[in-house]
Amino acid sequence: MPLDELVARLGRWSAGRGPLYLLLAARFRQLIDEGLLAPGVLLPPDRRLAGALAVGRTTVVAAYDTLRQEGRLVRRQGSGTRVASAALPAEPRVRETSNPLFLHLLEATPDDVILMSCAAPVDPPPELAEAYRTVTFPAGDLGYHPAGLPPLREMIAQRYGARGVPTGPEQVLVTTGAQQALSLLTRLLVAPGDGVLLEAPTYPGALDLFREAAAVPHPVAVGPDGVDVAEAVAVMERHRTALAYVIPRFHNPTGSTLPPLAGRRLVEAANGLGVPLVDDEVPADLAFGAGAPSPPLSSYGDVIGVGSLSKVVWGGLRIGWVRGPAPLIARLARLKAIHDLGTDVPAQWVATRLLADFTPIAAARTRTLRAGHDHLRAELARSLPSWSCPPAEGGQTLWVRLPYGDGVAFAQVALRHGVAVLPGATMDALGGSTRCLRLHFLLPPDVLSEAVARLASAWAEYAPQARSDGPRPVAPATLNAIVV
Template sequence: MSTTLSATALSRLLGTWNNGTGPAYRELADVVRLLILDGRVALDSALPSERSLSAALGISRTTVTAAYSSLREQGFLSSGQGSRGKTRIPELTPFGRALYGPQPRPAEPFTAPGLTAPEGLIDLAYSALPASGEVVHRAFAAALTELPALLPGFGYDALGLRPLRQAIADRYSAAGAPTQAGQIMVTSGAQHALTIIIRTLAGRQDRVMVEHPSYPHALDAIRAAGCRAVPVAFTKSGWDLPAMESAMAQQKPKLAYLVPDFHNPTGMIMPDAQRRRLVRAAAAAGTVLVADETLRELNLDGVATTPLAAFGSTVVSIGSLSKSHWGGLRTGWIRASETMIQRFAAARTTLDLGGPVMEQLAAAHLVRALDEPLPALLETLRGNRAALLGLLAEHLPTWRTTHAAGGLSIWCRLPTPISTALTVLAPDFGVRLAARPRFGIGGAFERNLRVPFALPPDKLETAVLALRAAQDKLDSAPQLRRSLTHAPAVAIA
C-alpha cells in the first residue's frame, strides 16, 4: 500500500530549496529527485497536490505543476488519471541511461526503498554482501532436524533461544569479555537491537552522543525516538577523545552510540587504550555506551582489539550476523548486564514477542562455527579494497581516501563540495550513491562520499569510471554543479 506525503512534510524535507541558481521549477524538481534517490521520500509515495504544495511553499501553482511535469518526464513520478503521481525510480537502458517519460514498470513491490537498486544500476548506496551460501544452507538444514523438538512449545521467547544465547556469550568470553547466556538477548538484526535500547534507556529530548560522521540508520533511530543527537567530529586520525570526554562531562548524554570496530563509514578501529579511557569517562558522566560491533568480524588487517564491554559495565553491545554471513538472516543481539537485559526484554513486547525459531536454530550453528567462512571472505574483501583504492588513484586522483582497516567501505574526501551533486547525477551514469547528508547532522560532509568495496573488482571498475564521467560533467558545467550542490541537506536530528 502506498503512502501519502503531506505538503507540510514535504516542505520540511525540502528546507531552503530555492537558491536562485536557475528556474524555480527546475530547482524544486532537482531537490525532490535527490530526496527520492536518497530514500528520504519513499518509493511509491503519493506527492502532495499541486495546490497544497504551492500553498505550503508560498509559490505559484504553475511552478509546482512544471516541477511535477519535469519529474514525470525524468521517470521519477508516475502519471495516472484521477490520482496524484507516485514516486519511483526511472527505467534504465542497457547503458545505464534513464528512459525518461512514462515507462511500464514491473509489478515488483518496493517494500524497503533503497535496499536494492533498480536493475541496471550499480548500487553503492548500501554496503552489503551476498550470503556465504553453503555455510548458511548447511546451518538451516541442521536447524530443520532440530525444529520438531521445539514444536510442542509456544514459540514465543523475548530473550531468544538458549543455545544461541550461549553460543554468543561464549564468543564474547573468548574475546576477553566474560559473558553468561543471561547477558544476551537475541533480536531481529542490529537495527532492531538499537531501537530497543533507545526506547528503554532514553526519552524524548534526551541527548545521545554520536560520532560525526556516523551510521545513517542509527541517526534515523535516534531521531525517530525524539532524542537529540550530540555530534562529536572525527579527526584525521580517528576519535577525538578529549572532545568526547568534554561532551559527556558537560552535556551528560543518556547514551553514546559509537562503532569502535571498523567505523561506518570511515573503516577506522579504536585502540584499546582509547576504549579504556572512553569507558571511564562514560562511567563518570553516567552515560551508557552503545557499541555497535556488527562489522567487528570484518577485520581485514588483523588488528587485535578487545570488545568495549570488557572495560566496564556501562557498555551495551550490539552484534549481528548480517555482515559476516547474510543480511537476510535478520539475526542480531544485545549484550549487557542481566538486569539491563531484563529491562530490554520488557520493553521489547511493544515491538514484538520474540524472533523466529528456525532462524535462531540456524544462527546457533553459524555462531558456533563463525570462523569457518571468514578466511575466504576476508581474502575477497582485501582484494576488493585493493582494487577500489587502485581505481580511485588512477581515475580520480584528486580524491583523498582513508585506509579502512576493516569493514566494507572507503570514506573519500572530494576536491570540491560536490557530494550531493554527484549523488543526483550518478544515476544518469548507472550508479546509485548514498548522499552525504545521510552520514551527518545538519547537512555536513558535502566534500565526502562513502564508496563500498563489497562488489567484485569488475563492477567496481565500472562504478569508478561512471563516477569519473559524472565528475567530468560537473567540472565542465559549473552552473549545473552549483545548482545541484545547493540542493539542501536534510537535518537528521
C-alpha cells in the same frame, strides 16, 4: 523543510525515462500524496533546489509549475512555493524514514543502477544453506523465546568470554538484527528531549532512530583514529547525555579504529558519569589483518555491546544481539516481547550452528572484502585521481572526499549515470562531510570497475560546474536536517 532532507526524500527521482522535469514532478507528487510533504510545507527556491539536484533551474520551474497546475503546489511571489493545503487531509502523519540507505531498499531499483549505497554481502556463504538443510527442532518447544533461544544466547556469551569479557547467557538478548537491538535500546533509554552523544559521521540507521525518539544530538567528530575522545568526554560532562553511541572498530562510514588507550579512557569517563555507552560491534569481525583483534570496549568496563551476523554471513539472516548487564537485558526482553514475542527460531538455530564454527566463515568473508577494497581503491586511483580515498584496515566501506563541490548534488548526477552512492552529509549531524561519499566494496570486481567508470563519467559532467560555483554553503545542521 531543510534542503538536505528534501533532497534525500526525493531519492532516486531521476532514475527513469522521460524529461527530467516530469520525473521530478512525479517524485514530488508521490511525496505529497503519501503525506511525506505535508500541507503548507515551504519548498526551496528554484535556483537553490536546482543547485542541490545538479539540474538547470528550468527543470525545477517546470516541475513546480506542473504540480501547481494539478493543485498540489501553491506559488506566490513573495511567499515562495508551498504544498497546497487541500492536497491532503490535515490529520497528523507518522514520520517515516527519508534515509537514502533505506529508501534504496524500499523502492524498486532499476536494473541498470549499481547500488553503492547499502553495504551488505551480496551472496551468503554456502554454510548458511547447509545449516538450514540440516537444522532440527527439539520436541515440546512452543517456539516463543522473547529473550532468545537458550543455546544461541549461550553461544554468544561464550564468544564474549573468549575475547576476555566474562559473560553469562542472562546477559545476552537475541534480536532481529542489530537495527532492532539499537531500536530497543533507544526506546528504553532515550526520552523525547534527551541528549544523545554520537559520532559525526556515523551509521545513518542510528540517526533515524534518534530522530524518531525526538532526541537532542550531541555530535562529536571522527578522525583517522576514531572519535575525538577528549571532546566526547567534555560533551558527556557538559550534557550528561542519556546515551552515548560509538562504532570504535572499522567505523561505519570512515573505516577508522579507536586505539585501545583512547577506548579505555572513553569507557572510564562514561562509567564515571553514569552515561550508558553503546558499542556498535557489527563491523568488528571484518579485520583485514591477521593479527589479534583489538579488545572490545566491554573489556574496559560497563559497556552495552550490539552485534549481528549481517556483515559476515548475510543481511537476510536477521540475527543480532545486545550484551549488557542482566537487569538491562531483562527489561529489553520485556520490551521486545511487546513487539514480536521473539526472533525467528529457525534462524536462531541456524545462527547457533554457524557460530559453532565461525572462524573460517569470517576468514572467507574478510578475504573477499580485502580483495574488493584493494580493487576499488585501484580503480578510483586510476579513473578519479583527484579524489581522496585513504585505505581502511577493515570493514566494508571507503570514505571518499571530493576535491570540491557537494556530495549531495554529485550523488544526483551519479544516479543519472546509473550508480547510487551515499552522500556524507546524510550521515553527519555536525553538518560536515559535505564533500564526502561512502562507497562499499562488496560487489564483484567487474561490477566495481563498471561503477567507478560511471562515477568518472558523472564527475566529468559535474566537476566543471562545481569548480565554477565553488562549495555550496551548509547551514549548521539540526538532527532533522541531516538524519536522512
